[in-house]
Amino acid sequence: MxxxxxxxxxxxxxxxxxxxxxxxxxxxxxxxxxxxxxxxxxxxxxxxxxxxxxxxxxxxxxxxxxxxxxxxxxxxxxxNIDSVRQGFWKHFPLALGVGAVITLEMAAVLKGGFSAAQAPEMQAVLAAVNVGNTKMLGGLLYTQYLYPVQIAAVILLVAMIAAIALTLRERKTTKKIDPSIQVRAKAADRLVVVSMQATQAAPAVEEAAAPAEETKR
Missing domain, CATH: 1.20.120.1200 (NADH-ubiquinone/plastoquinone oxidoreductase chain 6, subunit NuoJ)
Incomplete structure (x- = not known):
């Protein structure tokens, strides 16, 4: 070995x-x-x-x-593990049967679908054309299997959009902003200019404190 x-x-x-x-x-x-x-x-x-x-x-x-x-x-x-394991032995015979069928199918494919003589031939082909299996796989996907790849991509895109649509739910506690309101907003609606005097006279602190001291006396 x-x-x-x-x-x-x-x-x-x-x-x-x-x-x-x-x-x-x-x-x-x-x-x-x-x-x-x-x-x-x-x-x-x-x-x-x-x-x-x-x-x-x-x-x-x-x-x-x-x-x-x-x-x-x-x-x-x-x-909760206990709730997950409820009914395990009830469905165990069905699961065992399905597993046995899948095992037999895989054994039949591996036994009759492949042979040891194909591996050296494939290696000889790759060595002759001087390309790796990654490049050859990419060439097959985008030439011979182009339409199946595109169909699979569309199916995955539809599945992704459907998952987003199913999980996108409006909640009352969620804060969101409408983009249309943001587009129609104007500066005059958001900013108000108030006219104020540049300088203001400070209050006479000493004069206000003098009568208070006299009252204490």
């Missing part, structure tokens, strides 16, 4: 353990941390397969943004 195979088994073992702990961890924060560990091990496996773009994307997008957001959200929410 060479070094590459050893790292593959190491990453795979840690990935399976962390994925199992994501489901079985009692603390939600620990579950999120185990999920981050699983993503990092998956990125290592992508590096072993010489898919640097996918590995870096997995680290930057999921570990750098999405999972950090999940972690902060889980830490801020007060999750």
């Amino acid at each position: 060479d070094i590459q195979a050893g790292f593959f088994y190491l990453f795979s073992a840690v990935l399976l353990f962390s994925a199992f702990r994501v489901v079985t961890a009692r603390n939600p924060v620990h579950a999120v941390l185990f999920l981050m560990l699983a993503f990092s091990q998956a990125a290592g496996i992508w590096l072993l397969l010489k898919a640097e773009f996918l590995a870096i994307t997995l680290v930057l997008v999921y570990l750098g943004a999405v999972m950090v957001l999940f972690l902060f959200v889980v830490m801020m929410l007060d999750i």
Whole structure:
């Protein structure tokens, strides 16, 4: 067994353990941390397969943004673990069946869809054209798969706008300014010039204090 195979088994073992702990961890924060560990091990496996773009994307997008957001959200929410775990054993047979079906489908795809002879051929093609897999992937996305990429971008844009529209609610306690009122505002409506004398005579303090002293005497 060479070094590459050893790292593959190491990453795979840690990935399976962390994925199992994501489901079985009692603390939600620990579950999120185990999920981050699983993503990092998956990125290592992508590096072993010489898919640097996918590995870096997995680290930057999921570990750098999405999972950090999940972690902060889980830490801020007060999750009642007892209410979440209610009905676990009731739905466990259904979940086990769905998991078994997905496992069989993945095994069928991995067994019949890929062969070991395709890897050297792909490496030979990349070496012949002297380009990396990142450049080739970009060329495929924006040439052969241009329309699917554009459709996916439009779907994500619609989803983002819908999420903003659903969460944007007017509250009575929120202070906001109407932009149309700001545009129509004039200087005369906001600023009032009051004419006042430049200098005023100071009151006679000594003269006012003298009668008070006489009354005391």
